[in-house]
Amino acid sequence: MSQVTIFNNVEHLPPDALFDIKKRLSQDTRPVKVDLGIGAYRDNSGKPWVLPSVRSAESQLQKDPNFNHEYLPIAGLPSFTTGAAKTIFGDDYDSTRVISVQSISGTGALHIAAKFIEKILPGRIVYLSNPTWPNHKAIFEGQRLTTAQYPYWNASTKSLQLDGFLDTVKTAPEGSIFVLHACAHNPTGLDPSKDQWAQILDKMVEKNHIVLFDSAYQGFATGDLDRDAYAVRLGLTKLQKVAPVFVCQSFAKNVGMYGERVGCFHLVIPDQSVEINASVKASLSSQLAKIVRSEVSNPPAYGAKIVSTILNTPELNKQWHADMVTMSSRINSMRHQLRDHLVELGTPGNWDHIVGQCGMFSFTALTPEMVQRLEQNHAVYMVSSGRASIAGLNEGNVLYVAKAIDEVVRHFTNSNNSKL
Ligand SMILES: Cc1ncc(COP(=O)(O)O)c(C=O)c1O
Structure with a gap:
């Protein structure tokens, strides 16, 4: 029997939620947009960061006369x-x-x-x-x-x-x-x-x-x-x-x-x-x-x-530990700035959990509707569960993000008394 039609009814699966955010973000032509989706560290200018320990290890490797691709x-x-x-x-x-x-x-x-x-x-x-x-x-x-x-x-x-x-x-x-x-x-x-x-x-x-x-x-x-x-x-x-x-x-x-x-x-x-x-x-x-x-x-x-x-390599290991401190303390500082801005703006709800949490993410407690409005009205992208990658915040965008969250929370608090 012919095999021509065997794939015709294969289910088309939805795209991966996280990687789809990246796609939407790259197609977004608005001048200010913020990526709080994927869990990847960004420096204070929003750029990927090659760790100094990695740079040194790479140059050490390249100088090694025995280096090969076996x-x-x-x-x-x-x-x-x-x-x-x-x-x-x-x-x-x-x-x-x-x-x-x-x-x-x-x-x-x-x-x-x-x-x-x-x-x-x-x-x-x-x-x-x-x-x-x-x-x-x-x-x-x-x-x-x-x-x-x-x-x-x-x-x-x-x-x-x-x-x-x-x-x-x-x-x-x-x-x-x-x-x-x-x-x-x-x-x-x-x-x-x-x-x-x-x-x-x-x-x-x-x-x-x-x-x-x-x-x-x-x-x-x-x-x-x-x-x-x-x-x-x-x-x-x-x-x-x-x-x-x-x-x-x-x-x-x-x-x-x-x-x-x-x-x-x-x-x-x-x-x-x-x-x-x-x-x-x-x-x-x-x-x-x-x-x-x-x-x-x-x-x-x-x-x-x-x-x-x-x-x-002991010196590189030491440098790596220092690089880790650089990354984690920048993220921690962003947590505090975001929470403080929300408090100053009087955004309804309590935002202390943002500083109580650790690592790259904050589970903001924003609802899927709020997350959607953040993206549509403010070009701030995060996953629908309300998880924000804090590493995507920096001195240049944290106030913008706080104001966007403030607008969205007020919108839903006024319209249906959503509790945070
Ligand atoms: C909890 C958890 N486990 C495992 C992974 C795997 O990451 P990778 O395959 O990039 O090392 C991730 C990445 O986001 C993660 O969040």
């Missing part, structure tokens, strides 16, 4: 994966229980995790925070895994819904997989306190759950890479005798190399005896190598070499 090993560049593990676990991590494979940024690490779970742990439910980065659901369900949600954001108090979260951990089938944002939760910008982390992780231990930490913003919550690894390190300590821990690590944001796709998947095996650890590690390494080989054959080299140079 294939990397299947598991990636060893100096990169070891450096990545030390960055998230601390210098004295137990390498006998950690398998690290290079990935196509954070998304690729999550994809490896999903494939691994589907193959080795089929039937486990994967719990995602409500709300979460929308791609989480797509990645896990794309591997035919079942996902469920745990409560996270309490919209009325703009704080963590800890009781609901803990209840779900308690009632989930034993050995379920919980995806936790390691820090700077996307989209809410709201992280558990140290005490709340302890309660959450203790409950995971009680139910023998498997925690998958998604670490896409290390350094953006506090400006300090070690402090932002707090939850992961606590999780490893608490869960070491109980269950494996997965970590999906992205270097897109904290090294500012979004398009180079540098990331790492770490699997920490539970601690048994030295012999068993070694044999489990060897078997699982072989399984992960097979996944990587069939997906990308071997990971891309260039970005990993830059990040490895930064991680393994």
Whole structure:
């Protein structure tokens, strides 16, 4: 039979919400427009920023007479994966229980995790925070895994819904997989306190759950890479005798190399005896190598070499930590300026949550209708959930954005008494 018409009824899917914002913005001819959509750092003039540590590492690499474009090993560049593990676990991590494979940024690490779970742990439910980065659901369900949600954001108090979260951990089938944002939760910008982390992780231990930490913003919550690894390190300590821990690590944001796709998947095996650890590690390494080989054959080299140079050269590492402070403190200053302008303008509602939140985003509590009006009337773009990438604000546009929010909030407050 002819195959000519086989694609005629294929469903046309809607465009990706985030990348569609970028498209609309680039087609917008208004002179003043503000991009608070995608989570990418911008400097105070609204431009992408190449970190000084990255510039130095690149020039160091280019001067290296041994530099080449050969294939990397299947598991990636060893100096990169070891450096990545030390960055998230601390210098004295137990390498006998950690398998690290290079990935196509954070998304690729999550994809490896999903494939691994589907193959080795089929039937486990994967719990995602409500709300979460929308791609989480797509990645896990794309591997035919079942996902469920745990409560996270309490919209009325703009704080963590800890009781609901803990209840779900308690009632989930034993050995379920919980995806936790390691820090700077996307989209809410709201992280558990140290005490709340302890309660959450203790409950995971009680139910023998498997925690998958998604670490896409290390350094953006506090400006300090070690402090932002707090939850992961606590999780490893608490869960070491109980269950494996997965970590999906992205270097897109904290090294500012979004398009180079540098990331790492770490699997920490539970601690048994030295012999068993070694044999489990060897078997699982072989399984992960097979996944990587069939997906990308071997990971891309260039970005990993830059990040490895930064991680393994003490002066560059120091510079990177300073670059992180530059980025996170500029974002923090923008949070304060936005909140202060809204307060000065007398914008209806309380705006303190903007400064209480951390990382790149603020969950502004603007409704989808408000977000739409912001775009239509003021050329201020953000996702319909009301998540604003604070990195898109700068000294030149923050007052403009505050005034735009003020107009929009007043419009809806007057028309239907919408509460913020
Ligand atoms: C929570 C979260 N996880 C993972 C990622 C993956 O990022 P990338 O694939 O660019 O490293 C992102 C990116 O926005 C994210 O927000």
